[in-house]
Amino acid sequence: MKFKELNRTKHYEGHAFDVAKVHVRLPDGRERDYDLVEHGDSVTVLPVDSENRVYFVTQHRIGADGVLLELPAGVLDPGESPLACARRELREEIGMAAREMTSLGGFYLAPGYTDEYMSVFLATGLYQAPLDADEDEFIEVTAIPVDKVYKMALDGDFQDGKTLATLLLAQPLLKNTD
Secondary structure (H helix, E strand, C coil), X not given: CCCEEEEEEEEEECCCCEEEEEEEECCCCCEEEEEEEECCCEEEEXXXXXXXXXXXXXXXXXXXXXXXXXXXXXXXXXXXXXXXXXXXXXXXXXXXXXXXXXXXXXXXXXCCCECCEEEEEEEEEEEECCCCCCXXXXXEEEEEEHHHHHHHHHCCCCCCHHHHHHHHHHHHHCCCCC
């Protein structure tokens, strides 16, 4: 199944993303336009301390029109590697650094309409090392035991897709005593 991009025209440039019209040739030879949200790649970090607690942030999300409990995450700066971004976001959002960062893989957030790819990391060996938060972020930090985190996920307490996907990828590596 081969789709061929014929051209791309940017229709909107914004602070967080751009929107393009992508004209493609379909496998059967027909042509069609698709709307694409062009967004920088990003990371999610699952920080686990020596007491087997996961650190979450609570922040307002405009798309949800409310506050969500989620794992620390952020967008790569130009030229920044996913690992460097994960280390920076951890310090900005929960005020800690990690002695060990383990890649858990990654995924596209919503490939039907955006090109954003998210890399995922498990952060362990946490220690205090705060950086200033972004000026538009108002974050509260919460630590929850791993055992409770997975129960919360199954009970529907997380409404954030990247948090749920990251917890699934990390499950084989975490000590869950249930």
